[in-house]
Amino acid sequence: xxxxxxxxxNKSGGLVYHNDFQxxxxxxxxxESLVMASTIHSIxxxxxxxxxxxxxxxxxxxxxxxxxxxxxxxxxxIYVYQTITGVKFIGFxxxxxxxxxxxxxxxxxxxxxxxxxxxxxxxxxxxxKNDNFDRIVRQTV
Amino acid sequence: MAIYSxxxxxxxxxxxxxxxxxxxxxxxLVNVNNAKDTAKLLFGTIFSMKNISQNLSKQNKLKSFSxxxxxxxxxxxGSGLKFCLLTDPELEDMQFLLDEIYTSCYVNHxxxxxxxxxxxxxxxxxxxxxxxxxxxxxxxxLPSFST
Numbered sequence: 001x002x003x004x005x006x007x008x009x010n011k012s013g014g015l016v017y018h019n020d021f022q023x024x025x026x027x028x029x030x031x032e033s034l035v036m037a038s039t040i041h042s043i044x045x046x047x048x049x050x051x052x053x054x055x056x057x058x059x060x061x062x063x064x065x066x067x068x069x070x071x072x073x074x075x076x077x078i079y080v081y082q083t084i085t086g087v088k089f090i091g092f093x094x095x096x097x098x099x100x101x102x103x104x105x106x107x108x109x110x111x112x113x114x115x116x117x118x119x120x121x122x123x124x125x126x127x128x129k130n131d132n133f134d135r136i137v138r139q140t141v
Numbered sequence: 142m143a144i145y146s147x148x149x150x151x152x153x154x155x156x157x158x159x160x161x162x163x164x165x166x167x168x169x170l171v172n173v174n175n176a177k178d179t180a181k182l183l184f185g186t187i188f189s190m191k192n193i194s195q196n197l198s199k200q201n202k203l204k205s206f207s208x209x210x211x212x213x214x215x216x217x218x219g220s221g222l223k224f225c226l227l228t229d230p231e232l233e234d235m236q237f238l239l240d241e242i243y244t245s246c247y248v249n250h251x252x253x254x255x256x257x258x259x260x261x262x263x264x265x266x267x268x269x270x271x272x273x274x275x276x277x278x279x280x281x282x283l284p285s286f287s288t
Contacts (some may be wrong), residue, residue: 025197036193043186047208050183052145052227054163055210062209071206073194092197 001096003141004076006108007033010125011086013041017128021141025076025092040090044068044080070098081105087112107140144286145211145227146170147242147276148183151261152221156180158267160276162286171273172266183225187215204236218243232285246275 004024008017015037028036048066058065064082071078079101081089089105089112115133116122122130149158159180161170174180187203194201205214207230214226216239224239250272251257258265280286 026199028196032196036196039189039193043189046182046186047206050179050186050213050227051208051210052161054143054165055145056143056229058209060209064209066208066210068206069208071190071193072204073198074202074204075194075198076201078193 001100001104002094003091003096003104004094005092006137007037007040007088007090007092008112008128009037009041009088009090012125013038014125016126017133019134019137021138024094037090040068040078040080041088044082044088079105081109083109104140108137111136111140143229144232144280144283145229147280148180148225148227149247149267150184150187150223150225153261153263154184154188155261155263155265156184157261157265158272160273162280169273172268175266176264183213184223187213187223187225191217204234214239216240216243222247228285238279238283241279242276246272246279250275 047068146161156175214235
């Protein structure tokens with residue numbers, strides 16, 4: 001399993017955290033990353049609108065009931081994990097599968113709850129600048 | 142497991158063909174929703190995803206995207222034609238089916254057809270009935286097709 005990059009999006013689609021774990025993808029400027037994050041946020045919403053009318057409903061317990069989950073391209077995959085509060089974790093990875101990524105996303109969500117949400121100086125929906133969080137997330141990869 | 146619909150977009154981003162498989166509806170669903178929102182949203186999503194994949198990695202091709210309820214398989218030909226197949230998310234890679242639809246149906250009934258336009262105008266669609274029946278024959282015989 002190779003994980004290149006992690007994005008964390010707040011509930012309105014703004015990029016609040018960005019971490020490149022290993023090279024493999026083309027480098028983006030900060031501005032391009034912001035555009036990328038909001039594009040993913042909007043296609044996440046749009047993809048639920050194009051669900052075929054006769055598609056089966058899935059009873060699986062998941063907070064991402066109808067939105068985008070995976071984008072597969074030839075060289076890498078993008079996985080989207082949504083929490084119940086609407087925060088999105090986006091992982092750019094290769095040589096992995098959804099089950100493995102869900103496990104990883106849960107670990108990252110745990111780190112996020114411990115190191116970001118429990119930090120009294122963290123303002124909601126604002127960019128995450130926290131060295132401890134950086135360190136602990138890097139350990140999960 | 143099921144296959145829901147097929148959409149073809151030309152290089153001017155017009156939806157030139159759509160085929161939906163629905164066992165409830167009596168009439169055949171060919172080119173019904175070409176100008177509707179679904180087709181436009183589908184094209185928009187594909188377009189953005191293509192941009193994302195090419196921004197992050199050179200010479201990259203979009204293969205598919207999926208949600209909990211459906212999966213969209215995607216193929217683009219050298220001439221800019223885009224094929225989208227909407228199926229159940231459980232289905233494995235369906236690139237072979239898109240390749241087959243392009244090589245045996247599209248090439249035979251549209252490219253080799255002298256009466257068919259080389260470049261589709263806005264609103265123009267593939268109305269050929271043999272084309273639809275060939276696609277149906279390919280898709281309906283698949284083991285994964287059961288609506």
